[in-house]
Amino acid sequence: MKKAIxxxxxxxxxxxxxxxxxxYGLSEDNIHIYEQAVALEKGNSNLGFEGFAMxxxxxxxxxxxxxYVIVWENGGYNIVKRKAVINSIAAAAYCVDGHYEVLAxxxxxxxxxxxxxxxxxxxxxxxxxxxxxxxxxxHCWQLTNYYDNIEAICSGEAEENLIAEYADTNxxxxxxxxxxxxxLENAVKTDDIDMIREYIAEYKKLDEQRKALFSGNIxxxxxxxxxxxxxxxxxEACVYQMQLPEKxxxxxxxxxxxxxxxSNKYYxxxxxxCMILDTLNxxxxxxxxxxxxxxxxxxxxxxxxxxxxx
Amino acid sequence: xxxxxxxxxxxxxxxxxxxxxxxxxxxxxxFGTGSGSLTINGEAVTDYKSLAPILLIVINxxxxxxxxxxxxxxxxxEYERKTSHLVWIRKIPQCRYHGELTAANTFSGLVSEAILFxxxxxxxxxxxxxxxxWRLLPAYLMIGINVTIVSVMTSAFSILIPxxxxxxxxxxxxxxxxxxxxLSLLKDIIGGFGGEIVRYALKIxxxxxxxxxxxxxxxxxxxxxxxxxxxGMLAVYAFAALIFVxxxxxx
Numbered sequence: 001m002k003k004a005i006x007x008x009x010x011x012x013x014x015x016x017x018x019x020x021x022x023x024y025g026l027s028e029d030n031i032h033i034y035e036q037a038v039a040l041e042k043g044n045s046n047l048g049f050e051g052f053a054m055x056x057x058x059x060x061x062x063x064x065x066x067x068y069v070i071v072w073e074n075g076g077y078n079i080v081k082r083k084a085v086i087n088s089i090a091a092a093a094y095c096v097d098g099h100y101e102v103l104a105x106x107x108x109x110x111x112x113x114x115x116x117x118x119x120x121x122x123x124x125x126x127x128x129x130x131x132x133x134x135x136x137x138x139h140c141w142q143l144t145n146y147y148d149n150i151e152a153i154c155s156g157e158a159e160e161n162l163i164a165e166y167a168d169t170n171x172x173x174x175x176x177x178x179x180x181x182x183x184l185e186n187a188v189k190t191d192d193i194d195m196i197r198e199y200i201a202e203y204k205k206l207d208e209q210r211k212a213l214f215s216g217n218i219x220x221x222x223x224x225x226x227x228x229x230x231x232x233x234x235x236e237a238c239v240y241q242m243q244l245p246e247k248x249x250x251x252x253x254x255x256x257x258x259x260x261x262x263s264n265k266y267y268x269x270x271x272x273x274c275m276i277l278d279t280l281n282x283x284x285x286x287x288x289x290x291x292x293x294x295x296x297x298x299x300x301x302x303x304x305x306x307x308x309x310x
Numbered sequence: 311x312x313x314x315x316x317x318x319x320x321x322x323x324x325x326x327x328x329x330x331x332x333x334x335x336x337x338x339x340x341f342g343t344g345s346g347s348l349t350i351n352g353e354a355v356t357d358y359k360s361l362a363p364i365l366l367i368v369i370n371x372x373x374x375x376x377x378x379x380x381x382x383x384x385x386x387x388e389y390e391r392k393t394s395h396l397v398w399i400r401k402i403p404q405c406r407y408h409g410e411l412t413a414a415n416t417f418s419g420l421v422s423e424a425i426l427f428x429x430x431x432x433x434x435x436x437x438x439x440x441x442x443x444w445r446l447l448p449a450y451l452m453i454g455i456n457v458t459i460v461s462v463m464t465s466a467f468s469i470l471i472p473x474x475x476x477x478x479x480x481x482x483x484x485x486x487x488x489x490x491x492x493l494s495l496l497k498d499i500i501g502g503f504g505g506e507i508v509r510y511a512l513k514i515x516x517x518x519x520x521x522x523x524x525x526x527x528x529x530x531x532x533x534x535x536x537x538x539x540x541x542g543m544l545a546v547y548a549f550a551a552l553i554f555v556x557x558x559x560x561x
Contacts, residue, residue, distance in 0.1 A: 011551070017540040021537035062498075064498060087505060088505070105498075109498065113495050
């Protein structure tokens with residue numbers, strides 16, 4: 001009997017220890033990330049996109065079991081725990097109960113995923129996480145305000161496998177895209193308008209050749225990623241630059257010309273087009289409604305004749 | 311404890327225990343002392359902070375696997391050989407009998423782990439870490455928690471479940487425990503029904519990887535997560551309770 005009591009007491013002590021040392025709720029790291037993201041908004045408002053406010057959209061951090069939803073209200077925030085909406089490690093703008101929310105993995109989750117996938121060579125810290133929140137919040141804003149214009153770019157689901165099936169397997173298209181991306185990178189890296197015009201004129205010629213290789217579906221899909229993801233990637237890059245200016249070029253600019261399979265290359269070329277527009281006309285985004293290809297705006301700014309690419 | 315002592319003596323006389331342990335030590339020494347080349351992304355891994363975790367992963371995997379092998383047949387064998395009757399006539403309760411056999415196996419597993427830790431000892435000296443050798447003790451105890459979990463769990467399963475099935479379940483649980491973090495990420499990536507199954511499985515499977523990470527943290531002078539260690543000890547406790555509760559009909 002005495003031994004049984006001792007055994008039960010040991011168990012009770014262990015259970016108490018486990019409960020006492022456990023961490024519950026959203027970790028401080030994630031809360032700091034949200035606060036850091038909000039602080040950037042206070043300093044820089046909307047990055048030039050009229051009506052865009054990161055704090056308009058709840059941010060749900062997924063910790064592997066639950067979502068912790070942070071809602072900004074009256075100059076402060078509330079955190080609510082709920083059942084995970086998508087139960088998956090994904091950063092996304094997601095419609096929940098009729099409004100868009102930012103879904104993001106908790107930084108610990110994302111960090112361990114990246115460490116596993118890159119055997120520790122890639123880092124995903126606070127700054128990257130803050131930039132991701134802005135990227136997804138921008139999608140929330142796009143979808144809340146310009147849903148019809150975005151739908152019009154590419155009807156139906158944006159099926160990334162079409163890119164892999166057609167664009168990435170056509171050597172001529174790959175070669176042309178690589179040359180185009182290199183021209184965009186050069187244009188981003190210079191402030192000389194004449195040089196930019198020269199690069200973009202060459203880009204335009206190559207673009208016409210490349211588009212002739214594909215059906216309208218592929219072109220529309222590429223345009224969707226360039227316009228919708230490219231602008232969000234641009235927002236992400238701006239936010240990253242505000243936090244880590246010394247790492248900005250190596251993280252975002254120096255890789256524009258690198259070809260990668262899948263849709264990510266369009267994110268980069270769309271971002272590059274936004275940056276070129278910043279050089280040509282910093283007010284371009286005040287009234288941008290996603291109905292026009294970014295490259296058309298560049299052609300217009302440079303006085304290069306263009307035909308409709310839609 | 312006479313049963314445990316006798317069984318322990320019998321176990322540590324087995325050549326297989328030393329064969330596996332010494333082979334493990336040799337493998338660890340080949341990589342740990344730079345005689346072999348271990349590369350990640352084409353780059354040779356030679357520094358202490360990169361190699362120490364790898365060596366501990368290997369020690370953990372070998373020790374846990376040995377624990378399954380040593381425990382899988384001990385209790386069923388006693389019943390098959392009818393040696394259990396010699397115990398019953400002395401009025402020794404079944405729970406004590408099973409408990410002592412398990413304890414003997416666990417100690418054998420810890421001896422094997424200690425042999426494997428010799429490689430880590432040599433590795434630390436060869437990397438000029440003689441002043442930090444004391445870290446081996448907490449690291450040893452932490453990996454020891456994993457060895458104990460696997461030992462006690464396998465013994466508990468083997469009381470009622472046929473050997474092949476209990477061995478398969480124990481090995482599966484051990485592997486899932488070792489790859490706990492990986493599976494936790496996988497379930498988030500795959501999602502859906504498969505993801506849900508893995509999610510619920512991981513809730514009851516001991517996080518052997520988490521405890522092993524704490525041992526790595528000790529060796530690399532990083533902070534440790536006490537919660538993870540206490541959870542491991544609680545798992546030992548839960549399986550030990552099963553050993554005391556489960557009874558065989560043949561007795």
